[in-house]
Amino acid sequence: MHRLTGGGHMSGIVLFPDALLKVAIRLGRTHVLAAAPTRVQILVETRPSAASKQMTAATDLRFVVDVSGSMAGSTRPGEASKLEVVKRAILGLLESLNTRDHVLLSVFSTQGKLIVPLTRLVNDSAKKRIYDAVQELQPDASTNISAGLELALTPAVATDVLPRVILFTDGQSSDPTTDHPRLDQLADLARTQLIPLSIYGTGSDYNWSLLLQTAARAGGGSFLKHVMDVQTLEGHMIAELAFLRGTAIDRFQIEGRVASADIALVGATALMPQIRNLELRNRNSFIDLTGAVDLHRGAQYLLEVEVPRPVPGETELLHLRFRGRNRTTGQRFEHTAHVPVTFVSQASQQSPVDEQVRKVLILLAAAKQAEAGVYDRAANLYRRGGDGATATVMEGLHAASQRPGADAVDLGREATTHAYGAATEFFTQVHKYQKGGS
Incomplete structure (x- = not known):
């Protein structure tokens, strides 16, 4: 069993000891104002470890x-x-x-x-x-x-x-x-x-x-x-x-369950290899049978829980379980992790918003606007998230959509392609430059 740990207000990283799977867990805020109700975002990133990569x-x-x-x-x-x-x-x-x-x-x-x-x-x-x-x-x-x-x-x-x-x-x-x-x-x-x-x-x-x-x-x-x-x-x-x-890890699955009956799971989104909303079971659990984790993009999830009556102090939010095997050797693994948050009584005690979680939230909002055909809003969001290239594309699509006889279906396909491309690029770059990423 592993607990999310970290010094001060930093999000923690869990590295499982068998070195087949690397998991990073980030909270939107590690220290959150105890207001009723309160929602907390949790970003879970899984990747094959360096040892798994060398087996391919x-x-x-x-x-x-x-x-x-x-x-x-x-x-x-x-x-x-x-x-x-x-x-x-x-x-x-x-x-x-x-x-x-x-x-x-x-x-x-x-x-x-x-x-x-x-x-x-x-x-x-x-x-x-x-x-x-x-x-x-x-x-x-x-x-x-x-x-x-x-x-x-x-x-x-x-x-x-x-x-x-x-x-x-x-x-x-x-x-x-x-x-x-x-x-x-x-x-x-x-x-x-x-x-x-x-x-x-x-x-x-x-x-x-x-x-x-x-x-x-x-x-x-x-x-x-x-x-x-x-x-x-x-x-x-x-x-x-x-x-x-091919993939370094196959038969991969992730399960999540709230730590107590008064906590609700209100959102679970798989981010790679494609953006999709996961089915929530009674607002308290989810499971994703991803099947495979590739070498460059990994598998990422954005989870959101709601605590109706938080009290100051540390509260466990979620229990996560990871299962899979190394595709080359057949070696299996199973790990669990507990994800806590610290509620504080004063706004001044809150931790800053985790920058990576912030960017993921913007990325999801932008992709949703792009798929809905609201290209000008998508452009603004991509620019806020630092993705000027995709913002420029969305601005071009917005201009094209205003012309007489514009093909909405064709524009929509191009927008979706760029939205998924932006997600792939984001998570690939995060992995590429992340300290300790391998």
Whole structure:
């Protein structure tokens, strides 16, 4: 049994001793004014531990980047160029890789060029070499897609490594009579070598049917068209990487029950891998059979309890139970944790609102407004939460929705895509930069 602990007004962290699952539990406030009734928000974050990650297979990621002249243009006026969007997304993905992973970087314009041969990220120096090479990419000349793809498929795949080619382009082949047949041949080669292709169409002026056919012909790949911003691109690549590696923990479930009969559970929301409201049982418990916890996003929950008649002093709010197993070894775990809060008699004794909980509350409110089609309010909320990129997208959707003949369904789909992309990006970044995160 574990209790949430922390010095002063800091939210506590529970780290279970078998090192398979890392759980962080944060309260909106750890010290709350004892007013009747009082609600307390609880953020629960679960991730595979460093030990669990090391039990998974390494990856072999081969980036193929279009550096033709048109990549200097932006998808929307005043925004970053398409090449800059791709570069930022690749750099973001690099932060999610570890010392067992391999990376290759090739580019194409009129001809193909191998920028970084297949390299294992054995240390920071190796990662910096790739990072610098990506930063230095510049647009030039015409489009010969097959030239870059061929370079990426040349190295053999090592044993026990999961390979994938990730190709970015905004254009159509400058010489389709030679490029298209060669792409068919390379897709067949990729299928033979068991190397799936993930292809991203940046902007909107490209031969999407050709790219879709190429990804499908190689087998096991994917195609995402009309990629407009870093957030959507990086979020999708993170999801692809998580899928490629599989999951570190499976058969995962979380259960929660209020600590006493006079406390009510008034909300339980799963945040990743998608936002969804969980069913509450008699306002006192919930269960989520998540099933799997991937390596980069984990599984997060926002819970809210109501205490009708709080009294000053420490009060237990929730009992949480976590179950699952390491997918590779089959080792099982089961842990429980108690979550207390301290009620205080004076407002001056309250602790500050936890910054991460505050951002999650804003993120949820923004996503709800986006899904409801209230894009201007969603934009304001995303900007309050520090997500200027998604705020700008929502402002654009609001402007588009005011035009005669606007397609509400199409706008709604784009809004939902960006809302989920924003959530993926948020929790990935939190994990990436969180002190002690691994």
